[in-house]
Amino acid sequence: MNIRNSAFKLFRYNFLIEQLIIPTRYRHRIVFENDLQKIRNIGISAHIDSGKTTLTERILYYCGRIDTMHEVRGKDNVGAKMDSMELERQRGITIQSAATYVNWQGANINIIDTPGHVDFTVEVERALRVLDGAILVLCGVGGVQSQTLTVTRQMSRYKVPCIAFINKLDRTGANPIRVINQIRKSIGFNAAFMNIPIGLEGNLRGIVDLIEQKSIYYEGSNGEQTRYDCIPKEMETEAKEKRQELIEAISNVDDFLGELYLEERTPTNDELMAAIRRQCIQRKFVPVFTGSALKNKGVQTMLEGVVDFLPDPSEVKNFAFIHKEGEDEQQQQQVEAHKKIQIKPDRDDKNVFIGLAFKLDATKFGQLTYMRVYQGCIRKGDHIYNSRTKKKVKASRLVRMNANEMEDIEEAYAGDICALFGIDCASGDSFVNDRNSNLSMESIHVPEPVISMSIKTMTKDAMDQFSKAIQRFTKEDPTFRCQWNNDSKEMIVSGMGELHLEIYGQRMEREYNCPVVLGKPKVAFRETLLRPVKFNYLHKRQSGGAGQYGCVIGVLEPLPIEQNTKNVFSDETSGPNVPRWFVPAIRKGFDEMCEKGPLIGHKITGIRFRLQDGKHHVVDSNDIAFQLAAQGAMKQTFDDGRWMVLEPIMHVEVSAPAEYQGELIGLITRRNGLLQSTNEVDNYFIANSEVPLNDMFGFATELRTLTQGKGEYTMEYSRYSPTRNDVQQNLIEKYQQELAEKSSQQTNKMSKKN
Known part of the structure; x- marks a missing residue:
C-alpha cells in the first residue's frame, strides 16, 4: 500500500509539472536569485464559514502534500487535514491555527490556517505577527462581514500585504461584483479583479485571466487538469473592461504605470505584473482572485498569485528593539520607537540568530514551540537564550509542521517557520544565540478578555x-x-x-x-477616573528598632479614551527625595491597588500614576514602606477622586430575511444598541450596531424566536465605554449588598467561635 501511495504521489507530481503549468508566463515569471526569494510565509484569514480550511485542503492536494481531499465537518470520519482536533471536526470550525508547508512553482510556501470566529482572534493575531503576506478569503454571497473587518485591521496593525480570494461562487446568490465593491467601500482597499468567473452558481465553469486574456478551465475529478482556451465571445467585452479597470487601479498608485497611462500606452504583461507586485507589497493595491474551493475552481491560479505578488522575507521590513537589562515590557515600549533597528533577513549563520516564539502547543512529546526565524540560523542541538529571562535552552529537536504531523529537520534559516521541543517560554518571547545580545522582537498584541x-x-x-x-x-x-x-x-x-x-x-x-x-x-467591567486628583501620602510606622517610612506625592489622572484599557506608571521624580531603587516598589503598590476598584470591585484601567516627589528616611525607608505608601496614596484617590464604571461595547452584525426588518431594529433598540448602518442584499436585511455586552445575554434565543430560526448574528469586541448611570448605580448597590452579606457572615462566624 505504501509503495502504491508513493507511486501515486510521484505520478501526480509529474502530472502537475507537465499539465498544470503550461503557458510560458506560468513557468518563467519569477527568477529566484537566492533561497530567500523562494520563501513565502502566508496566512489564510477570513470571516467564519468563508471557506478558509477548505481552500487550504485544496492547496495541500494540488501541491502534492495529501493524496485525497476531505470535507471540513468530517462526514467521512476523516475531516480536513488542518482541522486535526476532534472538536474542530465535530463543530465544523477552526479553533486553533495550524501550520503547514507546500512547494509551488519552485517556491516554498509556509501556510498558517487561522480561525474565523472572533472568540479565537488571538490565533489570528499571532499568526499575522510572523507572516509576510496573507490571503483574505471572502464569501461570494456574504461578502465583507464583521470578522473580515477585524482581520483587515489586524493586517494593518502588522502591515501585512494581502491578496483577496472571492470564494463560494458556486453558491446561490453569489455576486463577485457586489463583493469587490464592498472591499472598496467597507474596507477601503484599492482593489481590482485579476480574473473573473465564467458563469456563477451552478453554472460556474472556469475563470478568465485578465492579464493573459485567456480562459482557464479546471477539469478532472478534482480539478487538477487545467485547460487554457480563448475567452467566450459573450465575455470578451466584460474582460476588456475589467482589464482596463485593473490597469487604471494600478496606475493610480504606481508611478511607472501612471506615466504609461498618461501617455496612452498599453503596458505589457510583464510591466503590469511587476507593477502589481510592487504595489501589493506596499499595501497600496489588493489583487482579487475568484473561484470556488469546494468545486475546485480557481485555486491554482490563486496560488500563482501568492508566488507572483506576495513578498518574500527579504522584501519585508522587520524591526527589533534594543533593551537594557532590568527594563520591563512597558518601559521597553516607551523607548521602543527610539531604539528600533531593522533586521536584515540574512541566512548567513555567522550573524546573530533572532527568532520569535509565536505559538505554544502541548503534545505527548512535551511543549511544542512554533518559531519564526528572522535572522541567522538555528541547528539541532544549538543553545539559544530567551531575551526576556536570559535563560539558556537547548534546541534538542527541530521539526517542520504539517498540521498535526511533524518532520524532523537539522536546521532552519531566516525566513523559515519551524517548531522546537523542550523550550520553556511564553508566547511572544524572543530568542538569540548570543547571551550578550540585547535584541528582542516586537511582541504580539493580546486583546483583553471581555x-x-x-x-x-x-x-x-x-x-x-x-x-x-x-x-x-x-x-x-x-x-x-x-x-x-x-x-x-x-x-x-x-x-x-x-x-x-x-x-x-x-x-x-x-x-x-x-x-x-x-x-x-459575567461581564468584565472596569473602573476609571473621571478627572485628575492629587495625592500626598506618608506611610510611617514605628515599633521599636528600624521602622517604616515612605512618602509619595503626585497626580493620578485619566488616560485618553482610546487608551482606557491600560494603566501607565510615570516616574517624574528628580533629586534624592525618592531613591531610584524604591520606584519599583511604588509601582508594585500601584499595580496591586488597580486589581480592585472602589465602586464595584472590578479592575481599574485607563489611569496614569504620576510620581512627582516624595520623602524617605535613611534608616526606616525600605521597599515595603514605599509599597504601602503607594497603596495608601491610591486609597486617598479612591476617597477624593470621581470614579466611573466602564463596560465592553460589542460590534454586532445581525442578518435575517427582509420581512423581519422591524423585529431586528426593535431587538437591537430594546438592548440599548446604537444602530450604525443598515443594508438590504438579495432580500436579506443586515444591521450593524454597537451593543453593550451586558445586554447581549440571551440575544441568540430571542433572535431565533423573532425570525423563526432564520436570523444570524456575529459579535466582536469594539471598545470600553462609560456605562449608563442607571446601570452603574445598580452595579454599585449590588456590590454594597454583597459586601454587607459577607460582613454579616464573618460576624456570625466570630460570634459562634466566641
Whole structure:
C-alpha cells in the first residue's frame, strides 16, 4: 500500500509539472536569485464559514502534500487535514491555527490556517505577527462581514500585504461584483479583479485571466487538469473592461504605470505584473482572485498569485528593539520607537540568530514551540537564550509542521517557520544565540478578555487534572485566564466570549478526563477616573528598632479614551527625595491597588500614576514602606477622586430575511444598541450596531424566536465605554449588598467561635 501511495504521489507530481503549468508566463515569471526569494510565509484569514480550511485542503492536494481531499465537518470520519482536533471536526470550525508547508512553482510556501470566529482572534493575531503576506478569503454571497473587518485591521496593525480570494461562487446568490465593491467601500482597499468567473452558481465553469486574456478551465475529478482556451465571445467585452479597470487601479498608485497611462500606452504583461507586485507589497493595491474551493475552481491560479505578488522575507521590513537589562515590557515600549533597528533577513549563520516564539502547543512529546526565524540560523542541538529571562535552552529537536504531523529537520534559516521541543517560554518571547545580545522582537498584541464565568470540577478527584489543564491552556492562549476570587470563593475563568470558554470546558473533559461546570457569564467591567486628583501620602510606622517610612506625592489622572484599557506608571521624580531603587516598589503598590476598584470591585484601567516627589528616611525607608505608601496614596484617590464604571461595547452584525426588518431594529433598540448602518442584499436585511455586552445575554434565543430560526448574528469586541448611570448605580448597590452579606457572615462566624 505504501509503495502504491508513493507511486501515486510521484505520478501526480509529474502530472502537475507537465499539465498544470503550461503557458510560458506560468513557468518563467519569477527568477529566484537566492533561497530567500523562494520563501513565502502566508496566512489564510477570513470571516467564519468563508471557506478558509477548505481552500487550504485544496492547496495541500494540488501541491502534492495529501493524496485525497476531505470535507471540513468530517462526514467521512476523516475531516480536513488542518482541522486535526476532534472538536474542530465535530463543530465544523477552526479553533486553533495550524501550520503547514507546500512547494509551488519552485517556491516554498509556509501556510498558517487561522480561525474565523472572533472568540479565537488571538490565533489570528499571532499568526499575522510572523507572516509576510496573507490571503483574505471572502464569501461570494456574504461578502465583507464583521470578522473580515477585524482581520483587515489586524493586517494593518502588522502591515501585512494581502491578496483577496472571492470564494463560494458556486453558491446561490453569489455576486463577485457586489463583493469587490464592498472591499472598496467597507474596507477601503484599492482593489481590482485579476480574473473573473465564467458563469456563477451552478453554472460556474472556469475563470478568465485578465492579464493573459485567456480562459482557464479546471477539469478532472478534482480539478487538477487545467485547460487554457480563448475567452467566450459573450465575455470578451466584460474582460476588456475589467482589464482596463485593473490597469487604471494600478496606475493610480504606481508611478511607472501612471506615466504609461498618461501617455496612452498599453503596458505589457510583464510591466503590469511587476507593477502589481510592487504595489501589493506596499499595501497600496489588493489583487482579487475568484473561484470556488469546494468545486475546485480557481485555486491554482490563486496560488500563482501568492508566488507572483506576495513578498518574500527579504522584501519585508522587520524591526527589533534594543533593551537594557532590568527594563520591563512597558518601559521597553516607551523607548521602543527610539531604539528600533531593522533586521536584515540574512541566512548567513555567522550573524546573530533572532527568532520569535509565536505559538505554544502541548503534545505527548512535551511543549511544542512554533518559531519564526528572522535572522541567522538555528541547528539541532544549538543553545539559544530567551531575551526576556536570559535563560539558556537547548534546541534538542527541530521539526517542520504539517498540521498535526511533524518532520524532523537539522536546521532552519531566516525566513523559515519551524517548531522546537523542550523550550520553556511564553508566547511572544524572543530568542538569540548570543547571551550578550540585547535584541528582542516586537511582541504580539493580546486583546483583553471581555467575559468571565465561574468554573468548578464535578468531582474533587479531578482537581489534579484540572490544574494541569488550566496551566497548559493559560500558557498556550494569553486571552484565556484563570484566577481565584477570594470574595466569592470561586475559580473564575475569563476569555473572549461564551464559545471560547465553552470550548475550553469541553477540552478539559476530552483531553484531561476532567468534566467541569461553567457558571453564568459575567461581564468584565472596569473602573476609571473621571478627572485628575492629587495625592500626598506618608506611610510611617514605628515599633521599636528600624521602622517604616515612605512618602509619595503626585497626580493620578485619566488616560485618553482610546487608551482606557491600560494603566501607565510615570516616574517624574528628580533629586534624592525618592531613591531610584524604591520606584519599583511604588509601582508594585500601584499595580496591586488597580486589581480592585472602589465602586464595584472590578479592575481599574485607563489611569496614569504620576510620581512627582516624595520623602524617605535613611534608616526606616525600605521597599515595603514605599509599597504601602503607594497603596495608601491610591486609597486617598479612591476617597477624593470621581470614579466611573466602564463596560465592553460589542460590534454586532445581525442578518435575517427582509420581512423581519422591524423585529431586528426593535431587538437591537430594546438592548440599548446604537444602530450604525443598515443594508438590504438579495432580500436579506443586515444591521450593524454597537451593543453593550451586558445586554447581549440571551440575544441568540430571542433572535431565533423573532425570525423563526432564520436570523444570524456575529459579535466582536469594539471598545470600553462609560456605562449608563442607571446601570452603574445598580452595579454599585449590588456590590454594597454583597459586601454587607459577607460582613454579616464573618460576624456570625466570630460570634459562634466566641
